[in-house]
Structures are given as structure tokens and as C-alpha cells.
Amino acid sequence: MSPRYCEVAVPVPLRSTFTYAVPASINGEELIGRRVVVPFRNRAMVGVGLAVTDRAPEIARAKSSIKEIAEVMDPLPALPPKLVELGHWISRYYLAPIGETFRAMLPPEIEVRHDREYWLTEAGRKYLGEISAAETAAATEMAERELLERFATADDAVASTTVRRWAGGEAVADKLVHRGYLGARAVLRKRKTRTQKIIAWNPAVAKPPENPVEGRIREVLTATRGPIPLHLLLEKANVTRTGVLRLEKKGRLLSWEEPLTTEEDAWDTDFTPPANVLNLEQKQALEEIWGWLVAGKYAAGLLHGVTGSGKTEVYLGAIQVALSRGKTAIVLVPEIALTLWAGRLVRARFGEGVAILHSGLPDIERAREWWRARRGEARVVVGTRSAVFAPLENLGLIIVDEEQEGSYKQEEVPRYHGRDTAVYRARLEGAVALLGSATPSLETYHNARAGKYHLLELTARVEQRPLAEVRVVDLREEFRREHRATPVSESLRAEIAFRLEEGTQAMVLINRRGYSWSLLCRSCGALVQCQNCSIALTYHKSRLRLECHYCGYSIRPPKECPKCRAEYMYFVGDGAERVEEYLREQFPKARIARLDRDTVRTKREYQQVLGAFAKGEIDVLVGTQMVAKGHDFQRVTLVGVVAADLALGCPDFRAAERTFQLLTQVAGRAGRGELSGEVLVETYYPEHYAIQHAARQDYISFYEREAQFRRLLYYPPFTALASVLVRDRKIENAIRWSRALEGYFAPYERRGVKVLGPAAAPLARLRREFRFQFVLKSPQRAALSQALSGCLDFCASKEIPETAVIVDVDPASLA
Ligand code: ADP
Ligand code: ZN
Numbered sequence: 001m002s003p004r005y006c007e008v009a010v011p012v013p014l015r016s017t018f019t020y021a022v023p024a025s026i027n028g029e030e031l032i033g034r035r036v037v038v039p040f041r042n043r044a045m046v047g048v049g050l051a052v053t054d055r056a057p058e059i060a061r062a063k064s065s066i067k068e069i070a071e072v073m074d075p076l077p078a079l080p081p082k083l084v085e086l087g088h089w090i091s092r093y094y095l096a097p098i099g100e101t102f103r104a105m106l107p108p109e110i111e112v113r114h115d116r117e118y119w120l121t122e123a124g125r126k127y128l129g130e131i132s133a134a135e136t137a138a139a140t141e142m143a144e145r146e147l148l149e150r151f152a153t154a155d156d157a158v159a160s161t162t163v164r165r166w167a168g169g170e171a172v173a174d175k176l177v178h179r180g181y182l183g184a185r186a187v188l189r190k191r192k193t194r195t196q197k198i199i200a201w202n203p204a205v206a207k208p209p210e211n212p213v214e215g216r217i218r219e220v221l222t223a224t225r226g227p228i229p230l231h232l233l234l235e236k237a238n239v240t241r242t243g244v245l246r247l248e249k250k251g252r253l254l255s256w257e258e259p260l261t262t263e264e265d266a267w268d269t270d271f272t273p274p275a276n277v278l279n280l281e282q283k284q285a286l287e288e289i290w291g292w293l294v295a296g297k298y299a300a301g302l303l304h305g306v307t308g309s310g311k312t313e314v315y316l317g318a319i320q321v322a323l324s325r326g327k328t329a330i331v332l333v334p335e336i337a338l339t340l341w342a343g344r345l346v347r348a349r350f351g352e353g354v355a356i357l358h359s360g361l362p363d364i365e366r367a368r369e370w371w372r373a374r375r376g377e378a379r380v381v382v383g384t385r386s387a388v389f390a391p392l393e394n395l396g397l398i399i400v401d402e403e404q405e406g407s408y409k410q411e412e413v414p415r416y417h418g419r420d421t422a423v424y425r426a427r428l429e430g431a432v433a434l435l436g437s438a439t440p441s442l443e444t445y446h447n448a449r450a451g452k453y454h455l456l457e458l459t460a461r462v463e464q465r466p467l468a469e470v471r472v473v474d475l476r477e478e479f480r481r482e483h484r485a486t487p488v489s490e491s492l493r494a495e496i497a498f499r500l501e502e503g504t505q506a507m508v509l510i511n512r513r514g515y516s517w518s519l520l521c522r523s524c525g526a527l528v529q530c531q532n533c534s535i536a537l538t539y540h541k542s543r544l545r546l547e548c549h550y551c552g553y554s555i556r557p558p559k560e561c562p563k564c565r566a567e568y569m570y571f572v573g574d575g576a577e578r579v580e581e582y583l584r585e586q587f588p589k590a591r592i593a594r595l596d597r598d599t600v601r602t603k604r605e606y607q608q609v610l611g612a613f614a615k616g617e618i619d620v621l622v623g624t625q626m627v628a629k630g631h632d633f634q635r636v637t638l639v640g641v642v643a644a645d646l647a648l649g650c651p652d653f654r655a656a657e658r659t660f661q662l663l664t665q666v667a668g669r670a671g672r673g674e675l676s677g678e679v680l681v682e683t684y685y686p687e688h689y690a691i692q693h694a695a696r697q698d699y700i701s702f703y704e705r706e707a708q709f710r711r712l713l714y715y716p717p718f719t720a721l722a723s724v725l726v727r728d729r730k731i732e733n734a735i736r737w738s739r740a741l742e743g744y745f746a747p748y749e750r751r752g753v754k755v756l757g758p759a760a761a762p763l764a765r766l767r768r769e770f771r772f773q774f775v776l777k778s779p780q781r782a783a784l785s786q787a788l789s790g791c792l793d794f795c796a797s798k799e800i801p802e803t804a805v806i807v808d809v810d811p812a813s814l815a
Pocket of ligand 1: 274276277278279282305306307308309310311312313462463632668
């Protein structure tokens with residue numbers, strides 16, 4: 001048989017694949033979509049096979065040193081052919097490195113563990129002879145000798161786990177490797193352990209972090225992720241294992257082993273889904289979808305239904321149809337918390353055949369769910385953004401709930417949009433894409449109007465329940481009347497008091513974490529800024545710290561201004577923590593809770609708070625946008641929105657759209673049960689069209705107005721948009737590279753691509769890096785893509801590092 005070669009996507013930030021020879025032992029195996037272990041730059045990595053050929057690549061003929069695939073991993077290819085095709089599309093469309101793109105589609109690597117092994121070289125054997133013969137030896141030589149002797153008696157390469165136990169350990173071994181006396185290589189080992197170590201912040205520790213390492217770990221564990229597997233913590237906080245173990249010894253961290261199968265989810269048990277009989281609008285929508293599913297061809301539809309119109313029932317009906325026709329289905333929700341609600345409903349309806357996939361699951365659990373889907377044991381997958389890659393075959397339906405949510409856009413490589421990828425995947429697989437929302441994104445509604453998507457509408461709430469009444473509170477007027485600014489307006493305070501008396505529930509949305517937005521010097525006007533980012537620090541009273549929400553940097557609030565030394569420091573802007581405190585002062589007897597990333601860190605805590613609220617054990621729930629979405633509470637009669645116009649101040653073309661969506665969503669939380677609801681929206685700009693249309697819950701009018709603005713200023717959906725960011729710790733580099741790119745982009749102006757920049761990015765400095773931004777717009781997507789893909793080749797030719805340039809196609813925001 002002629003030799004075979006395989007193109008492998010290796011998870012490194014490079015745009016090319018790599019060619020490996022296929023050893024005879026695995027010749028004949030299916031390699032496309034298959035996970036393989038390959039040697040890469042002196043280490044072993046898990047990649048995925050993409051193409052097989054008999055022709056040796058040019059370089060192989062030249063150097064004849066082509067490496068071999070070391071091993072094939074799973075009994076069947078992890079990625080079915082359609083997903084391989086989808087990965088190629090993502091890599092092309094979003095200009096993402098191919099290996100990292102495929103990495104994002106594969107299951108977690110729980111079967112293998114990265115390790116190193118060492119062996120004695122010839123030079124080492126000679127050196128050992130020399131130092132053994134020497135009369136006197138320095139202490140370092142003694143240590144080296146002791147270690148080398150151990151190697152001399154071992155008859156094979158020695159694993160680093162063993163070397164670690166020997167005197168001198170890996171530190172001395174690595175020095176000897178450096179001098180050529182020991183050889184070393186990275187290896188992958190099969191993992192035998194069936195548990196993984198989970199690390200959590202010890203809640204009893206209130207002391208502020210002592211150093212940046214601790215600060216970063218704490219940030220990840222308390223603010224951004226909650227308890228997570230050790231290896232993920234190392235990656236997310238960018239710290240070493242020793243750093244973590246040291247903190248664990250000091251009692252600042254807690255750890256435990258999590259078993260392969262987790263216990264039954266208490267949230268799931270004793271739950272009976274409501275048995276609803278579909279109303280006329282729901283029936284009509286479902287009948288249409290039924291028609292598309294029966295046709296068995298690609299179709300995309302927008303289910304535009306006001307809040308509380310019962311979209312979920314339509315989704316469940318559609319899944320039922322897909323399954324009954326022997327097909328599979330994916331349900332995407334915009335955040336992890338919502339997988340609980342959606343997962344519970346879907347599981348209650350379809351039982352065992354449902355898998356849940358999201359990044360908050362421990363690796364082992366996620367891998368288990370992933371393979372259940374791959375092997376066909378699960379036929380419905382509910383999950384967040386990345387579940388769009390769920391390895392289901394015979395896909396019939398992909399549902400994207402709350403399709404307008406910004407969280408569907410991944411903000412790291414590969415920078416794909418989960419909704420758009422879902423539509424593309426449906427097209428590839430001849431499946432139905434169903435996008436649902438009460439406030440569709442401009443893009444999606446535009447597509448529906450243009451006839452690219454079918455439009456289905458649910459115009460009324462179920463059982464003729466009225467939409468909540470929305471009242472706009474003009475804060476300017478309030479101030480004139482009350483002559484003082486309180487964290488919550490007097491009108492809202494009075495309404496809450498009324499609900500407490502009446503015994504119903506209230507929700508208060510304040511879309512800022514912390515106690516105060518910033519600390520200001522009254523003398524010179526400077527805000528206390530992050531050392532690493534161009535952003536003001538947020539005050540967290542419970543921790544007595546000023547913190548950066550971007551990089552985790554934190555300091556004790558200074559008594560005097562760091563710039564002018566004046567002692568007139570002043571906290572400005574009330575956050576969720578302050579609002580909660582104020583309500584407790586005002587209503588000492590009420591049961592008040594707060595839901596944001598500072599108060600709930602784990603799935604369990606989240607369930608506890610929401611569960612307590614659902615059961616009526618909490619009267620007032622204060623929270624950030626976490627409270628705005630999806631949930632269905634029956635006894636909420638009041639929703640207050642504090643500082644509703646916060647987002648309007650943000651310099652982004654989606655600011656109005658986001659404000660409108662958030663207000664409409666949160667208004668949708670009121671009056672969902674038998675009781676009617678009221679919404680109070682506090683603002684300084686009551687006449688702004690986003691606020692006005694949200695108050696009337698009038699989507700169409702908002703769309704018309706916003707579309708006009710987008711058309712005039714050449715923004716999506718009327719123009720294809722991309723941003724290119726150049727970044728470096730040295731400002732000179734960032735400027736030089738930006739200038740070079742400016743030259744590269746110039747000729748594209750004539751080819752229909754409008755290029756703005758380079759200008760300082762809205763966040764001009766982030767994690768110590770200086771950032772410059774280009775904004776590219778074109779009415780023709782093809783022209784834009786061309787300018788972009790050429791840009792990466794250009795960078796390569798100018799030796800601008802690939803990691804210094806961030807290309808974002810269809811960015812969620814420009815801010
Ligand atoms: P949304 O459109 O906001 O996503 P949901 O799907 O959450 O709305 O439904 C809102 C509520 O209406 C839920 O409590 C659901 O059980 C209920 N519901 C859905 N369909 C019906 C129906 N046909 N009759 C009565 N109640 C229904
Ligand atoms: Zn910062």
C-alpha cells in the first residue's frame with residue numbers, strides 16, 4: 001500500500017494544518033474527524049484529522065523528516081462529517097486559526113494527561129563517570145550525581161511524577177536537560193483516575209488578597225466562575241499549580257475530588273411541568289414549523305412572541321415533531337443559568353434522551369454528556385453557545401432562544417456567533433433553524449422582513465393576560481421635587497412599600513455590580529483607575545476593595561487622591577450592592593436578596609436564590625441583568641429598573657438596541673401569573689426613543705426607528721462590519737503595526753470597503769496592552785472578507801505576530 005498522509009488541525013494559534021504520515025498500524029482507519037495524538041514541537045498534542053492523501057507534501061519530499069501520527073484516540077471519529085465541514089466554514093468566515101477552531105468543537109480531553117519524561121543521554125553517562133571519579137565535589141555536583149545515578153539504574157525513560165520524588169527533583173533534572181546530560185520529551189498519558197480535583201474559594205476568608213496571584217485566583221473563583229476544576233483554574237487565572245497548593249495550605253482555598261458521575265440534581269426531582277393546551281396562535285406557529293420539518297429541507301424561522309406568550313411550548317412541540325420523525329434537536333439558550341430552566345422542562349418532557357452541555361460543567365461531566373450525544377444515546381441537547389457544535393447526527397432542528405443575546409457571540413478565538421453558526425449548520429444539514437425572541441436583533445428581524453426567514457408571531461400573552469404597564473420615572477423631575485438623590489427613586493420606594501404590604505413580590509434591576517461605580521477626587525476630578533486598564537475601578541464595600549472588572553486588579557480605596565494628593569475622595573454612582581443596602585435600611589423587616597456574580601458563584605447558590613424567590617421566601621430580589629432573562633415567576637407584580645439609561649451612555653452602535661431589549665425583557669418578568677404587573681423605569685432621558693418604545697413595549701416602532709439610524713450610518717444589518725484590533729504591551733509596537741496595516745488597507749477604499757482608523761480603541765488599554773482599532777464596513781461581504789484575509793497574510797509577511805492582531809467579524813460591539 002502506498003504511504004498515506006493526513007492533514008491534522010493542531011490546537012495552536014496558527015492558520016495552517018500540519019501534515020503527518022499515517023503509520024501502517026493504523027492505515028485503513030477512518031481519520032477524518034478523528035482525534036489523533038501527534039508530536040508537535042517536541043511535545044505531544046491532541047489534534048483532529050481533516051484530510052487524507054497518498055501524495056507526499058512538498059516539504060516531506062524535501063526533508064524526508066515527516067513525523068508520524070502517534071495514536072488514534074476514540075473508537076469512532078469524534079466529529080461527524082457535517083461538523084468537519086462546519087469547522088472549516090467557521091475558520092474561513094471568522095478568520096480563526098483552524099486548530100483552535102476545531103479544538104472548540106471537540107470534547108474535553110479527559111482521557112489523557114500531559115506529562116514529561118526524562119532519560120540519561122550518552123553525554124550524561126560520560127559526565128556521571130567524570131564527577132564520580134573526582135576527589136572533591138561541590139554541593140551542586142553532589143545533587144547532580146545523586147540524580148544521574150538514579151537515571152543510570154533506570155532502564156527506560158522516567159516519568160516526571162517519579163523524578164519529582166527524587167532528590168533535586170525536576171528543577172535539577174531540567175538544568176541537566178539544558179546541558180545535554182538528560183533528554184526530555186512531553187508525552188500524553190492515559191488517565192486512570194476517575195475523579196478530578198475541584199477548587200473553591202474558602203468563603204470564611206474575608207481578608208483581601210495578599211498578592212496578584214491570589215487576586216487573580218480569587219477573581220476567577222468568586223467573581224467570574226465559581227468552583228472549578230484545578231486545571232481550568234490554572235488556565236483561567238494564569239497561575240501555577242504550586243501557587244494554588246500554597247493557598248490551599250493556608251486555608252484560603254478549599255478542594256475536593258468530584259466523581260465521574262455526579263449525583264442526581266435536586267433541582268430536577270419533584271418537578272412536574274405544566275400541562276398546557278396550546279392556544280390558537282401557538283397552534284398556528286407549530287403547524288407551520290411542522291410543515292418545514294416534514295419537508296425535511298433547510299428552513300429558518302423567527303418566532304417573534306411577546307414576553308409571556310408561551311414560546312417555550314412551541315419549542316417543545318417542535319422538538320416532539322423532530323423526534324417523531326427520527327431526527328435530533330439542539331436547543332441553545334443564552335446563558336448557563338437558563339440551561340437549568342430549559343433543561344428541566346425538556347427533560348421532564350423527553351426524559352433520558354436529553355443531554356445538557358455548557359462550559360460550567362466539570363470536564364468529566366461535559367465529556368460524558370458530549371459522548372452520549374455522539375453515540376446517539378441522547379437525541380436532544382440543551383446548552384449554551386458551544387452546544388451549537390453538539391455532535392448529533394441526523395439533525396432536524398436547532399432552536400436559538402433569545403436569539404438577540406450578545407452572549408451568543410464568543411469573545412475569544414474562534415470568535416463565532418452561535419446564532420449565525422446555528423443557521424449555517426441548519427443549512428448544511430438540511431435542518432430547521434428556529435430563532436425565538438420578544439425583541440429580535442435588528443439583523444434577524446431584517447432577515448425576516450426580507451424573506452430570508454419565515455416570520456411567526458405570537459402577539460398576545462397566554463390566557464389573555466395583559467402586558468405589564470410601564471411607567472417612566474423622570475429622575476430630573478424627582479430631583480427637583482425631593483432635592484436629594486437616593487439609590488432608588490422615591491416613586492419606586494413607595495411602590496415597593498406597597499407590594500410589601502400587599503404581600504406580593506418585587507424585582508429591582510440595577511445593571512452594575514459593586515457598591516459605587518468609581519471613586520472620584522473632588523479636587524482634581526480624576527477617577528481612580530486600574531493600573532493595567534484604562535478604566536475606573538469599582539468599589540466593593542463587602543470586600544473593602546476597589547476592583548477592576550476587566551483584569552481583576554484591586555486595591556484598598558486610597559484616602560487621598562493618587563494624582564493630586566487632595567483628601568476629597570468621593571464615591572460616585574450606586575451599584576447593586578448599594579441598592580440592596582438602601583432597601584434594607586428602608587425596609588428592615590422585608591426579606592431582601594441580591595442576585596449577581598458577587599453573591600452567587602455556583603449553580604447551587606443560584607438555584608437556591610431563585611428557588612427561594614419562586615417559593616415566595618424572598619420579597620424583593622435585587623439583581624443585575626441575571627434577573628432579567630427568561631425566568632417565569634408567578635407572583636411578581638412590580639419590576640423596578642434603576643438607572644435604566646446606563647447603557648445609553650456607552651459609545652456603541654448597539655447601545656439603543658441593548659437598552660430597548662433589556663427594558664422589554666425585564667418588563668416581561670412582571671405580571672406573568674394571575675396578578676397583573678407594573679414596571680417602573682427610572683431615567684434621566686425619558687424622551688429617548690429606546691426608553692419610549694420600551695415603555696410601550698412596541699417592538700415594530702423601535703425597529704423602524706433604529707433601522708433608519710443604522711441605514712443612515714452604515715451599520716449592520718445594512719452593512720457587513722468587522723473590527724481589527726492591534727495590541728501590544730509596548731505602545732511603539734502597537735503604533736508601528738497599526739501604521740503598517742493602515743497602508744495595507746488603504747487600497748481597499750476603492751474596492752468598496754470603508755476603513756475607519758487606526759484610532760485608540762474605546763478601551764485604549766487592557767491588561768497592560770495598548771490597543772488601536774480599525775473599523776471596516778462594506779455593503780458587500782465578499783469585499784470585506786477579502787480585505788480581512790489578505791490582512792493576515794500581510795501581517796505574516798511583515799512579521800507582525802498573529803496574536804497581536806485580533807480580527808472580529810460581525811462584532812457584538814465596537815466598544
Ligand atoms: P415566553 O414567551 O416569555 O418565553 P413562556 O414560554 O415562558 O413565555 O410561557 C409563559 C407561561 O405561560 C409559562 O408559565 C407557561 O407554562 C404558560 N403557558 C404557555 N402556554 C400556555 C397555554 N397555552 N395556556 C396556558 N398557559 C400557558
Ligand atoms: Zn484592569
